[in-house]
Amino acid sequence: MSEEKRNIINKVAEHYTPLGDACIEEYIKSTKILRYDKPTVIIKEGEYSDKTYFIASGAAGAYYLKDGKDISDWFAFENDFISSVNSFILDVPSPHYVEVLEPSVLLEISRDEVNRLTALFPEVGMLGYQIVVKVMLQLQHRIVSLQFETAQQKYDNLLKIRPDITQRVPLTHIASFIGITLETLSRIRNPKNRI
Amino acid sequence: MSEEKRNIINKVAEHYTPLGDACIEEYIKSTKILRYDKPTVIIKEGEYSDKTYFIASGAAGAYYLKDGKDISDWFAFENDFISSVNSFILDVPSPHYVEVLEPSVLLEISRDEVNRLTALFPEVGMLGYQIVVKVMLQLQHRIVSLQFETAQQKYDNLLKIRPDITQRVPLTHIASFIGITLETLSRIRNPKNRI
């Protein structure tokens, strides 16, 4: 049982930063496994959430409401972390909904536990730093994409990074994620409209 | 002389995270004060830069070349940090130029010194984390701005955050920063064109 947790945490260490044995033991005590077998909203807009989730398998997304429409802000897949960033970091009500999109296994940890582990193990500080840096670099790319790419290029580039995304995420979410309308995305995907 | 450094570092502590006395003493040893009396490029595209600068006074900007045009990616003012993020964090050639825009006083620290201090003082780890988080949150806002705001709104909102920016930064840079052309910015600023 806690063997499963250990495996998941090893994946964290592998994908981010090495964790000492003692650290892994404590990490196991600090976390909880969550399983979802179908799409489920796990954080609602307006709620406080002091949790962060590591996706052992599956996929999740964060979106917010803008003029009554869902705008996707983030997708995360196996070996990514996801949370309602604002709520987790700033302790404010979440502007986002966070939703599991596929059958998924998540490893949940709370802000308090992160702080506890950080005080005990410097690796955990490094882990937090790396997660934020990774997000920052992705945001940087998205800004360039939003500023300069045509709808077609944005879609093509997304497919380059995540070829399987169209199988895993509804087109509506993909469209709002890259900052175009569903209609435009639809035209782009129709080969007849390609030059 | 090192009194001046101490004052600057106190400002860092004040604006980010408290630093212990021992930490401040080491910090003083690790840094260097730079003064510029006129606009100066301090990092060029393609160079490696393992330095980060705290702006004690003045202003600076980071921009990159896109199809022969300067695109501003970042502005920083007193009490902000600036660096060529990619080069500093990932140790790759800088895609950005970094330029001091006004007479400025900067406090320079290298990646090696940051690492040295981080190993000695957990506060420094926290400082790094907070800097990256702050950047991340700003990038998040810019994405929303780029995706949904009209040119007019982008400009108005920038002015709300930094009313003095038009006095401190050329309009060309401001335009590219908010993702519009100089021509559009010019029309927006012309009261005749307002509704």
Place this chain on the structure above:
DNA sequence: CGAGGCCTTGACCGCGGTCAATGCCCGTGG
């Protein structure tokens, strides 16, 4: 079979980009 999601297709149009000319300000040299 019918209803409701999700996606596609069509017609229209407006924001803001591009290109090009002109204006304005300031520093430099004759």
Place this chain on the structure above:
DNA sequence: CCACGGGCATTGACCGCGGTCAAGGCCTCG
């Protein structure tokens, strides 16, 4: 001191990408 040149900003004419609105197709599930 004035004239010239270059950088920065303004203004005008034009037009295309992609947004909006609306209708219709196509699953899946009760």
